[in-house]
Amino acid sequence: MAPTSATDLTDSTDLTESTDLFGPTGLPDLTGLDATPRPVTGPRVARLARQLQSARDAAARDALTEAFWAEAARSGTPLVEELDDAPGHRAVTFLWRGHRATRRVLLLARGITDRDRLADSLLHHLPGTDIWYLGHRLRADHRGSYRMVADISAGAVPVDPALLQRRLLALRAHAGADPLNRDRVPARWRDAEDSVFALPAAPPQPWTGSPHADGPGSGAPSAGVLSTDGPSAGVPRSGAPSLDAPSSDVPPSGSPPSGGRRSGVPLDVIPRGTVERHTLAAGVLGAERDVWVYLPPDAVPYRPARGPGERDGHRLPLLVLCDGDMWFGRLGLRDTVDALIADGVLPPLAVLAPDAVGTATRRLELGGRESYVSFLADEVVPWASARWPLTGRPERTVVAGQGLGGMTALYAGLTRPERFGAVVAQSPSLWWRPGLEPGTVAPDAVGTPWLATLAAGLRDGLPSGRDGVRGAVVHFDVGLHEGALAEHTEALRAVLRARGHRVTRTVHNGGHDYACWRGLLVDALVKLVGTGAGASTGPGAGAGIGTGTALDVAAAGSQGGSGPARGSAG
Numbered sequence: 001m002a003p004t005s006a007t008d009l010t011d012s013t014d015l016t017e018s019t020d021l022f023g024p025t026g027l028p029d030l031t032g033l034d035a036t037p038r039p040v041t042g043p044r045v046a047r048l049a050r051q052l053q054s055a056r057d058a059a060a061r062d063a064l065t066e067a068f069w070a071e072a073a074r075s076g077t078p079l080v081e082e083l084d085d086a087p088g089h090r091a092v093t094f095l096w097r098g099h100r101a102t103r104r105v106l107l108l109a110r111g112i113t114d115r116d117r118l119a120d121s122l123l124h125h126l127p128g129t130d131i132w133y134l135g136h137r138l139r140a141d142h143r144g145s146y147r148m149v150a151d152i153s154a155g156a157v158p159v160d161p162a163l164l165q166r167r168l169l170a171l172r173a174h175a176g177a178d179p180l181n182r183d184r185v186p187a188r189w190r191d192a193e194d195s196v197f198a199l200p201a202a203p204p205q206p207w208t209g210s211p212h213a214d215g216p217g218s219g220a221p222s223a224g225v226l227s228t229d230g231p232s233a234g235v236p237r238s239g240a241p242s243l244d245a246p247s248s249d250v251p252p253s254g255s256p257p258s259g260g261r262r263s264g265v266p267l268d269v270i271p272r273g274t275v276e277r278h279t280l281a282a283g284v285l286g287a288e289r290d291v292w293v294y295l296p297p298d299a300v301p302y303r304p305a306r307g308p309g310e311r312d313g314h315r316l317p318l319l320v321l322c323d324g325d326m327w328f329g330r331l332g333l334r335d336t337v338d339a340l341i342a343d344g345v346l347p348p349l350a351v352l353a354p355d356a357v358g359t360a361t362r363r364l365e366l367g368g369r370e371s372y373v374s375f376l377a378d379e380v381v382p383w384a385s386a387r388w389p390l391t392g393r394p395e396r397t398v399v400a401g402q403g404l405g406g407m408t409a410l411y412a413g414l415t416r417p418e419r420f421g422a423v424v425a426q427s428p429s430l431w432w433r434p435g436l437e438p439g440t441v442a443p444d445a446v447g448t449p450w451l452a453t454l455a456a457g458l459r460d461g462l463p464s465g466r467d468g469v470r471g472a473v474v475h476f477d478v479g480l481h482e483g484a485l486a487e488h489t490e491a492l493r494a495v496l497r498a499r500g501h502r503v504t505r506t507v508h509n510g511g512h513d514y515a516c517w518r519g520l521l522v523d524a525l526v527k528l529v530g531t532g533a534g535a536s537t538g539p540g541a542g543a544g545i546g547t548g549t550a551l552d553v554a555a556a557g558s559q560g561g562s563g564p565a566r567g568s569a570g
């Protein structure tokens with residue numbers, strides 16, 4: 001089957017099924033290949049094991065080991081190698097340098113590690129060395145974040161699988177970034193970072209880095225390919241460090257490499273938008289809430305065409321985004337939006353992003369809850385509109401979120417279409433339903449989600465429509481490694497399409513992960529309110545609802561770049 005195009009969109013084209021390895025843009029089209037992570041021993045580790053067996057003495061083995069670590073330090077980790085029998089996959093080897101006290105090493109990788117079977121993610125020890133390794137065969141468009149931790153506790157190793165699982169669960173709290181990988185993303189709820197890797201065919205993320213970052217992450221490789229020389233990713237001062245403790249030799253990077261922007265605007269002269277943090281008396285929530293406000297740079301001209309019903313053509317499109325403390329407090333969304341505006345792919349726009357406060361508060365307030373949607377629609381937006389020239393048009397107002405925030409965005413768009421005309425729901429927690437205890441997942445996690453039933457009009461509480469109000473445009477981002485989420489979104493998508501909504505969905509090779517969401521959010525915004533200035537070459541590229549163009553096309557899987565579409569229109 002040929003790759004999906006803007007004119008070749010059917011209900012069955014959820015993932016492009018192509019037998020061609022490379023699509024028309026030169027990036028691999030791998031959507032027909034198996035994306036399940038599978039154990040593998042990478043060629044480099046296998047070769048080292050053979051060399052160690054034939055080494056004449058301990059000194060020779062030590063020399064081989066040191067050469068291996070020096071090579072890994074130059075290239076960065078994890079190691080990424082081609083497989084002769086699987087050109088659409090890569091052998092990805094995670095490494096850890098232990099010492100005498102290292103008992104076991106655990107990999108915690110989103111989309112790879114099964115939290116119910118943690119023993120499957122324990123690294124192997126290469127006998128006679130300080131090398132611990134774990135290899136996976138991954139499809140070549142995989143992107144994800146991970147942490148690692150070594151167990152150096154005294155005492156016998158649990159033999160019983162249940163006891164071992166309990167020990168490993170306790171070990172997770174001590175996990176941290178990979179010292180030999182300088183590509184990092186801030187961790188949620190912790191003052192720490194996760195490491196990020198992206199395989200060669202992963203969609204680029206040109207706008208997700210910080211143009212004002214001075215750290216090493218601004219240009220370091222996200223994964224090591226041992227056959228090439230690259231920038232040093234944490235070369236130690238005297239031999240490779242012991243990785244059982246955090247290394248100071250590799251400064252943390254919150255600004256991972258992003259793949260190359262489209263504009264000639266120099267990074268150091270990009271006009272800077274402003275970010276302010278305001279405290280609102282959230283009456284409907286019964287407490288104060290902090291709201292991050294992004295306003296575009298004054299230096300960037302804004303001359304959109306005037307639309308019907310809006311006399312002031314200088315009002316700013318608006319993004320209302322859940323979890324502002326993460327997006328602005330840790331991920332540096334300002335730098336991303338600044339770059340998008342400077343490159344001309346987004347018009348100047350405003351962002352309102354309330355804080356999530358903490359895990360407990362987030363679980364209590366987000367989801368399909370009328371109170372939080374009222375807070376956004378009736379308190380946050382009017383408060384901001386009284387202070388800044390924000391659009392009042394729903395088709396130029398996007399509400400977005402991830403996980404429970406994605407569920408909130410969906411509920412907001414469906415119940416308040418006169419306020420929110422576009423929804424970006426990234427990995428939405430469609431297992432949520434009323435009456436669940438905070439922090440629990442519905443037992444019927446597989447099947448028709450509650451929101452789909454509600455949207456179909458089978459329960460009270462959702463208006464079937466309002467006179468003169470058009471249903472919101474809905475975009476889903478779904479990871480291949482998110483369990484039943486693909487099934488959930490498909491059920492909801494069918495209901496929404498039947499009700500007349502325009503629906504798109506991007507299915508990416510990743511998990512429940514900010515490493516993926518940060519690029520996919522950019523893609524969605526470019527499609528929904530972009531200027532159409534060549535931001536993507538995939539189907540549906542160009543202006544979206546902000547200019548009145550129908551969005552009934554496949555959502556590009558570029559994650560902030562170009563590449564073959566890996567989504568489908570609904």
